[in-house]
Amino acid sequence: MSELYHEILTRIRNNQFLVGVVGLGYVGLPLAVSFSNKKVSTIGFDKSIEKCTKVNSKINYIGDVNDEELIKAVNGRYLEATTDFCRLKDCDAIIICVPTPLDKFRKPNMEFIEAACIEIGQNMKVGTFISLESTTYPTTTEEFMLPIIEKESGLIEGRDFWLAFSPERVDPGNKQYGTRNTPKVIGAISKEGLEIGKSIYEYAVDTIHTVSSPKVAEMVKILENTYRLINISLINELALLCGKMEINIWEVIDAAKTKPYGFQAFYPGPGIGGHCIPLDPFYLEHIAKKFNFDLSMINTAGHIDMMMPHRMSIKISTALNKHKKSINGSKILFLGVAYKPNIDDERESPALKIIEEVANKGGIVNYHDPFISKIKTNSYSFKSVELSREILNSSDCVVITTNHDAFNIDFIVDNSMLIVDLRNTVKGVYDKVYKL
Amino acid sequence: MSELYHEILTRIRNNQFLVGVVGLGYVGLPLAVSFSNKKVSTIGFDKSIEKCTKVNSKINYIGDVNDEELIKAVNGRYLEATTDFCRLKDCDAIIICVPTPLDKFRKPNMEFIEAACIEIGQNMKVGTFISLESTTYPTTTEEFMLPIIEKESGLIEGRDFWLAFSPERVDPGNKQYGTRNTPKVIGAISKEGLEIGKSIYEYAVDTIHTVSSPKVAEMVKILENTYRLINISLINELALLCGKMEINIWEVIDAAKTKPYGFQAFYPGPGIGGHCIPLDPFYLEHIAKKFNFDLSMINTAGHIDMMMPHRMSIKISTALNKHKKSINGSKILFLGVAYKPNIDDERESPALKIIEEVANKGGIVNYHDPFISKIKTNSYSFKSVELSREILNSSDCVVITTNHDAFNIDFIVDNSMLIVDLRNTVKGVYDKVYKL
Numbered sequence: 038m039s040e041l042y043h044e045i046l047t048r049i050r051n052n053q054f055l056v057g058v059v060g061l062g063y064v065g066l067p068l069a070v071s072f073s074n075k076k077v078s079t080i081g082f083d084k085s086i087e088k089c090t091k092v093n094s095k096i097n098y099i100g101d102v103n104d105e106e107l108i109k110a111v112n113g114r115y116l117e118a119t120t121d122f123c124r125l126k127d128c129d130a131i132i133i134c135v136p137t138p139l140d141k142f143r144k145p146n147m148e149f150i151e152a153a154c155i156e157i158g159q160n161m162k163v164g165t166f167i168s169l170e171s172t173t174y175p176t177t178t179e180e181f182m183l184p185i186i187e188k189e190s191g192l193i194e195g196r197d198f199w200l201a202f203s204p205e206r207v208d209p210g211n212k213q214y215g216t217r218n219t220p221k222v223i224g225a226i227s228k229e230g231l232e233i234g235k236s237i238y239e240y241a242v243d244t245i246h247t248v249s250s251p252k253v254a255e256m257v258k259i260l261e262n263t264y265r266l267i268n269i270s271l272i273n274e275l276a277l278l279c280g281k282m283e284i285n286i287w288e289v290i291d292a293a294k295t296k297p298y299g300f301q302a303f304y305p306g307p308g309i310g311g312h313c314i315p316l317d318p319f320y321l322e323h324i325a326k327k328f329n330f331d332l333s334m335i336n337t338a339g340h341i342d343m344m345m346p347h348r349m350s351i352k353i354s355t356a357l358n359k360h361k362k363s364i365n366g367s368k369i370l371f372l373g374v375a376y377k378p379n380i381d382d383e384r385e386s387p388a389l390k391i392i393e394e395v396a397n398k399g400g401i402v403n404y405h406d407p408f409i410s411k412i413k414t415n416s417y418s419f420k421s422v423e424l425s426r427e428i429l430n431s432s433d434c435v436v437i438t439t440n441h442d443a444f445n446i447d448f449i450v451d452n453s454m455l456i457v458d459l460r461n462t463v464k465g466v467y468d469k470v471y472k473l
Numbered sequence: 474m475s476e477l478y479h480e481i482l483t484r485i486r487n488n489q490f491l492v493g494v495v496g497l498g499y500v501g502l503p504l505a506v507s508f509s510n511k512k513v514s515t516i517g518f519d520k521s522i523e524k525c526t527k528v529n530s531k532i533n534y535i536g537d538v539n540d541e542e543l544i545k546a547v548n549g550r551y552l553e554a555t556t557d558f559c560r561l562k563d564c565d566a567i568i569i570c571v572p573t574p575l576d577k578f579r580k581p582n583m584e585f586i587e588a589a590c591i592e593i594g595q596n597m598k599v600g601t602f603i604s605l606e607s608t609t610y611p612t613t614t615e616e617f618m619l620p621i622i623e624k625e626s627g628l629i630e631g632r633d634f635w636l637a638f639s640p641e642r643v644d645p646g647n648k649q650y651g652t653r654n655t656p657k658v659i660g661a662i663s664k665e666g667l668e669i670g671k672s673i674y675e676y677a678v679d680t681i682h683t684v685s686s687p688k689v690a691e692m693v694k695i696l697e698n699t700y701r702l703i704n705i706s707l708i709n710e711l712a713l714l715c716g717k718m719e720i721n722i723w724e725v726i727d728a729a730k731t732k733p734y735g736f737q738a739f740y741p742g743p744g745i746g747g748h749c750i751p752l753d754p755f756y757l758e759h760i761a762k763k764f765n766f767d768l769s770m771i772n773t774a775g776h777i778d779m780m781m782p783h784r785m786s787i788k789i790s791t792a793l794n795k796h797k798k799s800i801n802g803s804k805i806l807f808l809g810v811a812y813k814p815n816i817d818d819e820r821e822s823p824a825l826k827i828i829e830e831v832a833n834k835g836g837i838v839n840y841h842d843p844f845i846s847k848i849k850t851n852s853y854s855f856k857s858v859e860l861s862r863e864i865l866n867s868s869d870c871v872v873i874t875t876n877h878d879a880f881n882i883d884f885i886v887d888n889s890m891l892i893v894d895l896r897n898t899v900k901g902v903y904d905k906v907y908k909l
Contacts (some may be wrong), residue, residue: 172604175718188771193601206732220731256720257728260711262735264704264729271770275696278757281764282611284692288684292693293700295656295682296642298649300697301737321714328717337773403897420629 039196040368042229043166045125045129052077055172056237057128057152059305061088061118061384064170064205065134066099069242070106071216071431072423075113080376099216100380101207125160129236130168133157134205138173139316143339145323147181152375154182156188165198166233170205170253172258172317173325178202179226199230201287202251203238204258214285220244224254242407257378257452262317263335270338273345275471276305287461287472303473308345308387309458310376315342328363346390349459349473353436355397356457357470358425362459370432370450372424373439373460374406383410388438403428429453437462476664477631481565481600481645485672491565492673495589496526497554499640499818500606501570502535504540507652509551516564517554528554535818536641537651543658561596565671566604569593570641571708573607575752579775581610581759583617590618594625595743601634602669604659606641608694608753608827610760614638614687616660635666639674640694645747646816656680660690698753699771704739705750706774709781710909712741723897723908733906739743741909744823745875746812751778752822774854785895785909786903790833792893792907800837806868808860808885809875809896810842817844825850825872839864873898 048054054077058069073079083089091098093372110116123132135149150171157167163295167186168177172446187193194200203223208214214318221242225231235245248254272290277288286305294302309315318335325332354364376386383389388404393414396402404412405424412419422428424444429452431436437444441461450463456470463470484490490513494505497519508515518526531544533613537863546552547814561567571585586607603622605614614637619630630636639659644650657678661667671681684690707843709870715722722741730738745751750826754771762769790800812822829850832838840848841860848855858864860880865871871882876896886892886899892906899906 166754208735211734219733222728222731244731246728248728249721252718252720253724253728255721255726256711256715256718260729261732262706262723263711266735267703267707268700269768271699274770275692275699276762276766278761278766278768281766282688282692282760284611284688285685286692288689289692289696292658292682292684292689293696295680296697297655298646298647300700320611323734325714326712330714330717332714333773334703334712334770335774337769340769358561400654 041197043220045166048129048232048435052240053079054129054237055127057125057131057254058080058130058134059131059157060134060136060137060149061085061092062134063099063101063209065091065132067101067117067203067207067216068132068134068170068241070102070110073113074106075240075281076113076115076353077240079110079116081116082122083118090116092116094202096316098406099398100311101209101211111328112167117341120369122156123160123204125157125161126162127159127166130166131157131161133167133169133171134307135315136312137173137218137320138312139319139457140322143319147177147322149172150177150182151185154185155189158159158186161186161192161198163192163197164238164374166201166230168201168203168234169200170203172204172313172320173255174320175255175259176324177255183226187347195229196291199225199227200251201230201234202254203234204254206258206261209382210377216241218243219248222246222248222254222257224248224251241374259317259321261350262313263321265303265314266309266318266342267338268301268342268396269309269336273308274341277348279321285472299440304461306387307391307473309342309351310386311382312384346387347394349387349391350394350398350429352369352389352459352471353434353457354457354473357434359453363399365393366393367400367433369395369400369402370428370435371402371404372406372421372435372444373436373441374409374412375439375441376380376438379408379442383409383412386439391436391438392419403432406439407441424449474739475665476655477600477633478669481602482669482672484565484668488521488676490514490565490673491516491563493518493567494570495567495593496570496585497521497528498570498572499535499537499645500643501568502528503537503554503652504570504606504641504677506538509546509549510542512549513552513676515546515552516560518551518556518558519554520556522556525554525556528552528663537645537647549609552663558592559596561593564597564639565603566602567593567597567833569605569607570690571607572748573609573752574755575755576746579755581756583609583613586613586618588622588773590621591625592812594705595624597626597628597634599628599633602637602666603634603639604670606639607638608698608749608756609691609754611688611691611695612760620660629666630660630764631663633825635661635663635669636687637666637670638690639660639670640690642694642697645818647799652677654679656682658682658684658690658693660687661686662687671825672718683881695753695757697705698742698749699749701739701758702745702754702778703770703774704737705742706777708739709741709744710777713784716909723907740897742823743785743827743909745778747818748820782823783830785823785827786830786834788895788909789827789870789872789893796869796891798869799829799835801834803836803869805831805836806858806864806871807840808838808839808842808873808880809870809877810845811877814876815844815878818829819845819848822875827872827874828855829853839868840876843877860885862888
């Protein structure tokens with residue numbers, strides 16, 4: 038154990054250190070606020086001037102961040118945001134919270150991680166602890182990041198700096214579990230790195246669970262989200278079968294939930310959205326190929342997921358058919374475009390894919406979402422309309438794509454002539470309501 | 474609501490009725506005991522003279538049944554067993570707990586249900602309530618059973634008798650949840666049948682959850698077990714990948730479990746065994762074909778499941794290879810052949826399939842299981858050997874196929890030269906231990 042290690046550890050334990058959080062999105066900002074609320078000096082880095090200005094002006098833009106906590110952090114001078122990545126050299130710990138999207142061919146897009154590693158490598162000082170939080174394929178930390186940082190910095194991991202992986206577990210809109218009370222997994226390349234990382238994260242998170250390597254930590258996050266992907270895909274597939282067999286899948290799930298062990302309920306919907314579940318498993322599929330391994334469960338789930346929006350457009354078409362109408366020329370109003378209820382995020386939302394397909398087929402599309410004022414699908418742009426009696430009355434079909442709590446379901450049912458309910462939002466049985 | 478209905482319901486509520494349980498296996502006997510413990514007169518029916526004699530002699534043969542409760546039930550004259558199906562005519566309620574296996578081509582084998590329906594139809598009296606507990610494909614109760622019973626009895630459902638489906642949820646070896654405290658789902662053809670069924674089951678089970686039809690109840694059970702099938706299959710597939718990537722899957726699962734929401738841990742193993750999880754989903758697959766529907770998740774899970782025993786034999790071969798040995802001619806000792814720990818049931822156990830394959834390849838097979846004294850694989854018969862220092866010392870490879878609590882792991886590790894641990898039973902790291 039080096040002198041440098043002991044010096045750094047002592048400074049961390051005495052809260053004489055500076056944390057840099059790279060990426061001020063739905064992961065980075067809550068984490069930065071959590072650190073600063075424990076009086077840890079924190080700098081948020083982001084390429085977006087807009088985001089940095091907002092943070093410094095105490096304007097909150099992330100649903101999971103508490104306004105008061107942000108104000109307190111900035112007022113107390115524990116938190117500031119900057120677009121100046123040179124200031125990474127002042128940081129003792131750098132936590133990377135950048136996006137890891139898939140490209141259009143469902144391959145990992147590593148450009149944000151790569152750019153962060155280059156910036157860090159070129160700016161960091163000796164004795165820095167670096168942690169990646171972005172979901173990615175196992176081996177990324179050691180085989181992708183490490184060479185870039187060592188090359189750009191000329192420093193050696195385990196001697197001059199430490200590198201770790203600690204997956205974010207943010208569940209946007211979750212009122213019960215946030216950054217502080219969700220246990221955090223961390224795996225580092227060296228034992229010293231693990232100890233330093235644990236000491237740092239303990240300021241922001243109540244419980245730290247250490248694992249033996251970064252790749253174990255990388256796999257943990259993929260397992261969590263793959264579990265969700267395959268279970269949602271299973272229940273979506275069973276929902277389609279139940280539709281054909283005239284069995285109410287929602288009633289089935291409610292009954293299965295009464296089993297007090299060995300079951301967890303998942304609910305069907307028009308497809309899988311968000312920035313995690315539809316993407317993360319495909320990071321694993323990517324690296325599995327290198328090991329000549331076919332992940333058949335993920336593959337199959339991906340197929341179901343991909344076809345769901347199309348299947349939903351068929352449901353709309355079938356419902357309209359009962360009224361002797363076609364999608365082509367019908368006014369179709371979509372309620373909710375966020376990928377899950379009560380949030381303002383439409384990334385990967387199946388609603389966008391259904392809207393695209395319905396518009397392509399000649400449907401006259403409107404949408405309403407209290408959280409999202411405008412959307413872009415592949416080929417179209419829309420603005421949210423007001424949810425009025427008139428728009429409901431004049432729509433040939435109303436499609437409930439997201440079950441925001443704000444929706445007045447009685448009002449919607451009373452004023453619509455035909456409803457396709459993809460979220461089991463309408464309780465009770467109505468002739469004019471078709472359910473998934 | 475008929476007079477008959479009110480008369481029956483009154484008799485049930487006053488405990489002036491007789492229950493017949495058809496099939497005295499791991500579902501039927503605990504249920505019969507549960508009824509008789511509430512002083513409901515109960516007759517158990519079984520084709521096996523041996524089982525009936527045991528029950529009447531108060532000799533318990535089902536792990537989940539409490540010896541004292543069985544004795545109390547028989548001594549109190551609340552429970553008797555008989556092979557005489559004519560006595561079905563004395564019963565007010567008949568509950569069918571017969572096996573529903575798959576044939577060798579993974580197709581549902583309905584002969585036991587059919588036989589029960591014929592016996593019941595030929596013997597039942599007017600006013601009988603009939604419930605099926607055996608797991609089967611949705612529509613069985615109404616489309617398979619109902620016509621047989623009506624034809625054989627000449628009676629009409631809803632007027633002369635009532636038919637329902639109420640899936641068993643027995644989890645053999647579960648110390649926390651048994652017949653009485655596991656909520657029970659029931660769906661009946663008619664409203665009267667549902668009310669009667671609920672009143673009857675309330676004697677044996679604390680919580681009854683009613684659903685709108687037998688086919689919903691049938692689907693509930695399939696959903697519960699399909700959920701388990703696909704999650705075990707996923708984790709088995711990931712375990713194989715992790716093996717290639719040199720990631721410890723058990724460590725991954727332990728870390729993922731720290732997520733306080735949206736995750737349920739499943740553990741890998743040498744394959745899926747027992748009478749439920751490997752079978753039930755294929756009942757659904759069977760009926761899905763009638764609806765031109767391909768259940769891709771179940772299909773894929775089935776593929777993984779099917780290949781696991783073969784993959785495990787490869788693991789054994791790979792481990793032996795490190796010692797410059799082949800399966801052919803090596804002494805291989807299997808520890809545990811039950812399909813899960815601490816039970817005496819080897820049905821569908823992957824251990825049997827691995828043993829068959831290893832023996833076919835020329836391995837000299839022994840096995841030890843404290844609960845199962847002899848086994849038959851497709852082509853071989855074996856008797857359990859004593860777990861001695863000598864047998865461990867003289868085996869080229871010891872394979873832990875089932876993690877019975879009774880195993881003294883330190884003793885096994887100390888005395889074996891090579892161990893293939895398929896259940897993460899050996900803690901700590903040893904050169905001679907290979908894990909799944």
